[in-house]
Amino acid sequence: MEGIAQIVIFYILAVAIVACSIMAVTSRRIFRAAVYLLVVLLCTAGLYLLLNYHFLAVVQLSVYAGGILILFIFAILLTSAKGDRTEPHDKRRVVSGVLTALAGLGITSWATVKHQFLYGNNPTVLGDHETNMKVVGETLMGTGKYEYLLSFEALSILLLICAVGGILIARKR
């Protein structure tokens, strides 16, 4: 993709992410907050697309937009009544929240500026660096060095335990 177009798209996505994240935190209607969060997650997927990392973008879409956010929405639908609004936060919590956010911003920007990026400072490797789906799949399912079959299976057992636990709690009479 050409230079200017990439920069313009990046700034549109960045502004949308920042604005929607702030609205997700400050909105007093919980359902709206969930929708703002969805927009943030979709724009993050857009950033991955911009980096030519299609696999991660699609995973972001399917896991967050298709899975986790639907779970949030179902939970909200089942627990809160129509027109529920949260209480306005008290001053101390707002101040401490803002301070924590600023500290986080400081740390991440310091780390980003300080970090020596493998590709960023090396103009010879710039260009299309798309990780092929095949490579991702084989690395995820391989048993050799730097391959992740064991952790993948361990995670799936963890998820199974969560599902069984959830059913156990829900069925308690």
Added chain:
Amino acid sequence: MWSFEKLTEWIDTSLRSCMSADGALLVEFVLIGIAILVGYALLALFLIYAERKICAFFQCRLGPNRVGKWGIFQSVADMIKILLKELIQINKSDKMLFRLASFFVIIGSVCTFGAIPFAKGLQAIDFNVGVFYILAISSLGVVGILLAGWSSNSKYSMIGAMRSGAQLISYEISAGLSLMVIVVYSGTMQLSEIVAQQADGWFIFKGHVPAFIAFVTYLIAGHAETNRGPFDMAEAESELTAGYHTEYSGIQFGFFYLAEYLNLFIIAAVASTMFLGGWQPLHIPGWDGFNHVMDYIPSFLWFFVKTCFCMFMAMWVRWSFPRLRIDQLLGLEWKILMPICLINLILMSVVVIL
């Protein structure tokens, strides 16, 4: 066989010769956007007309026959009517979410529409994770439906949305698993690559028994995902008036209506791309003369004929079977369809290994 790549390349080079690279890119973005939206709208008009006619024939009626010859302009007239209708504001509804919901549904559907290979070289988005992308982006529609049900401030909408949400996320599993069968067989997720591999025989013929089972399960699951036919519990008009879009009016309702029809098209198009060879002509190994004659039929015609065949089957099912109860509906998915899909996936893996 004539490829649309020549046309797109010609547009690209002629744009780049008269303006800067970024300008050309911008113009191309706009052109592709307009092309996809116009194609989307025209297909919706065609589908609504086709559905009404086919439904009428199944019910021994004539269907629309006043506007134009055989009523072919009926859906155009309906479109003008729906554009002129008033948008009714619902009391005590969450106005912003109410408006946003219809956009979520339509965005999910348009983004999926863009990834379909319509003809040789005519595909807007071609990721190497194409199949996964289609499955992921179409799940945006569920969010829109849940939002619509919640923000309408109506019991009917709410129940419809809950049913629809449960139905969509359940049947997505079967649809995904049936597509995985083909991914296992072809070894790729890129749609253009999958179509290219079917040049010497479509997967439904080449892929032995598992591919055929996957085709049938995908059609069933896809049909359920479009909220149509025997699976339209979400909008069961005898009990919920219209389900999640009860409170919508005018073009906001039109968006839901449009997305529903285009989702039917998308399911049929994906089925024909994955199983019936997409735009590939019918080739039988060994029959060179026959294959050569088949090559003269344009690729987009092949694609649309196959897609129309799949859509006709969906309409056939819709107007032939009575509606299921919601527990039967979810039982069908979790107790019957999903185990079949899982076993079928194992079967296909065995076929590939042998």
